[in-house]
Amino acid sequence: MGKVICVGLGPGDPELMSVRADRLVRAARHVAYFCKEGRQGHARQIVDGIISPDAVEYSMEYPVTTEIPLDDPRYNEMMAAFYADWSAKIATVARDTDIVVLCEGDPFFYGSFMHLHARLQGKVEIEIVPGITGMSGCWTSTGQPITWGDDVLTVVMATLPEAELSRRIGDTDALVVMKIGRNLPKLRRALEKSGKLQQAWLIERGTMPGQKVQRLVDAGESVPYFSIAVVHGQGRRP
Amino acid sequence: MGKVICVGLGPGDPELMSVRADRLVRAARHVAYFCKEGRQGHARQIVDGIISPDAVEYSMEYPVTTEIPLDDPRYNEMMAAFYADWSAKIATVARDTDIVVLCEGDPFFYGSFMHLHARLQGKVEIEIVPGITGMSGCWTSTGQPITWGDDVLTVVMATLPEAELSRRIGDTDALVVMKIGRNLPKLRRALEKSGKLQQAWLIERGTMPGQKVQRLVDAGESVPYFSIAVVHGQGRRP
Numbered sequence: 067m068g069k070v071i072c073v074g075l076g077p078g079d080p081e082l083m084s085v086r087a088d089r090l091v092r093a094a095r096h097v098a099y100f101c102k103e104g105r106q107g108h109a110r111q112i113v114d115g116i117i118s119p120d121a122v123e124y125s126m127e128y129p130v131t132t133e134i135p136l137d138d139p140r141y142n143e144m145m146a147a148f149y150a151d152w153s154a155k156i157a158t159v160a161r162d163t164d165i166v167v168l169c170e171g172d173p174f175f176y177g178s179f180m181h182l183h184a185r186l187q188g189k190v191e192i193e194i195v196p197g198i199t200g201m202s203g204c205w206t207s208t209g210q211p212i213t214w215g216d217d218v219l220t221v222v223m224a225t226l227p228e229a230e231l232s233r234r235i236g237d238t239d240a241l242v243v244m245k246i247g248r249n250l251p252k253l254r255r256a257l258e259k260s261g262k263l264q265q266a267w268l269i270e271r272g273t274m275p276g277q278k279v280q281r282l283v284d285a286g287e288s289v290p291y292f293s294i295a296v297v298h299g300q301g302r303r304p
Numbered sequence: 305m306g307k308v309i310c311v312g313l314g315p316g317d318p319e320l321m322s323v324r325a326d327r328l329v330r331a332a333r334h335v336a337y338f339c340k341e342g343r344q345g346h347a348r349q350i351v352d353g354i355i356s357p358d359a360v361e362y363s364m365e366y367p368v369t370t371e372i373p374l375d376d377p378r379y380n381e382m383m384a385a386f387y388a389d390w391s392a393k394i395a396t397v398a399r400d401t402d403i404v405v406l407c408e409g410d411p412f413f414y415g416s417f418m419h420l421h422a423r424l425q426g427k428v429e430i431e432i433v434p435g436i437t438g439m440s441g442c443w444t445s446t447g448q449p450i451t452w453g454d455d456v457l458t459v460v461m462a463t464l465p466e467a468e469l470s471r472r473i474g475d476t477d478a479l480v481v482m483k484i485g486r487n488l489p490k491l492r493r494a495l496e497k498s499g500k501l502q503q504a505w506l507i508e509r510g511t512m513p514g515q516k517v518q519r520l521v522d523a524g525e526s527v528p529y530f531s532i533a534v535v536h537g538q539g540r541r542p
Contacts, residue, residue, distance in 0.1 A: 074436075074440075079324075080323070081323045081327075082322045082323070082324060084319065084320045084321065084322055084323070084436065085326050086317075086319040088323050089319075136540075145542035146542040149542060172436070172440045173444075174443055174444055174448070174449040174451075175440065175450055176451050176452070176453075177449070180449040180452060180541070181541060183449065194447075195320075195444075196315070196320065196436050196441055196511075198312075198410070198436050198440075199437070199440065202312075202413065202435070202436075202437065203434055205412055205413075206412055211412040211413075211418040211421065212412050212413055213412075213414050213459075215461075216483075217461075218458065218459065218460050218461075218472060219459040220457070220459075220476075221456065221458075221459075223453075223454045223456075226454055226456075234456060237475075238458075302374075303418070303419060304379075304380045304381075304387060
């Protein structure tokens, strides 16, 4: 009997993988990872110099990413079938031997693996290795602490409705915004309405080659989906 | 000329240090860390099997922890003098050679190093290595994802006033509460008022020997200051 080991790879720099993740990926004989159709995928790229050339690779290609709106029932149907299919395949491998599933950042923090986890739980043994979140990588790259003293930190997705986004931004000390991409104009308006546009930073490709850290007001109109915006807390400090 | 390298050690399990942190700590010739008076301190314990026996160690003993209330002006004075003193000492070492400062979790996320960072910035070269946060270690240990889909995550300190704590707990999908310790009875009331007491988990010593994961309602009256409570988000999932 094997087990399913989901390994958090951290924010992107391979040296920011944990010692355990590094060890598990190097030793893995079966490795699965999510990616867009026809792409290698970000998780697989992170382990490029580490993964064994003998490993059997399972490239789990999303059937859809942003082509269909999230509220279209077809989106849900296609994704549910995709996760059911891959959890069955992974469970089959795990009947005989260990299989490592790669996951960017921290697996239990907005990660795709959770959808496999929900379907595998109770059927196979599962181990989760936490990772450094993408947001930690991004706020570190700004060179300033994200939270001090009793600061409240709010993490929101830019996919939220504009009024809700604005309310959340206005009602926190420190802020992290994820899933930005085409939601950037909406995020900009929400930040402006809350009086925080000038304090906001935008980080693209945090901790990776081509990392870009800039004030959000200076960003162009188009940013990658995996960009992260932060507003630093200003709490108590002796 | 050396530099100051602050290394995030992660949630406690030494294998959850990043590959870079592990490499830097092993190579370090000067190592500083925070601790309570007369104790070795948690950060130093994490690197016990890793740090070189030849390293010069700088044990930065807090002049006060919970003996004086935070709002007493003497607290602020004593802590400010302490940080000023140690930032001067560290800058002196860094004039000649590298010095590694150990930090539990992620340095820019509610870490004590930030108070040295504020005083050293612009005077010496500083490098920050992000780490897995204590909260990631804790939610992983519950075996359930903390956030799904568009969930809002709020991180609050149990030191906040009860009404504010209760409002924050009621107004989020996923929740992390830190700095619990003697604030547990207040946190319990705030969770109950928000109708989330039954969904709350309490994690002590997450990822470390003696880890304890239990429903918060089942916890005793006394828990360590570094315990973390979580309420998992229940957002969109295909």
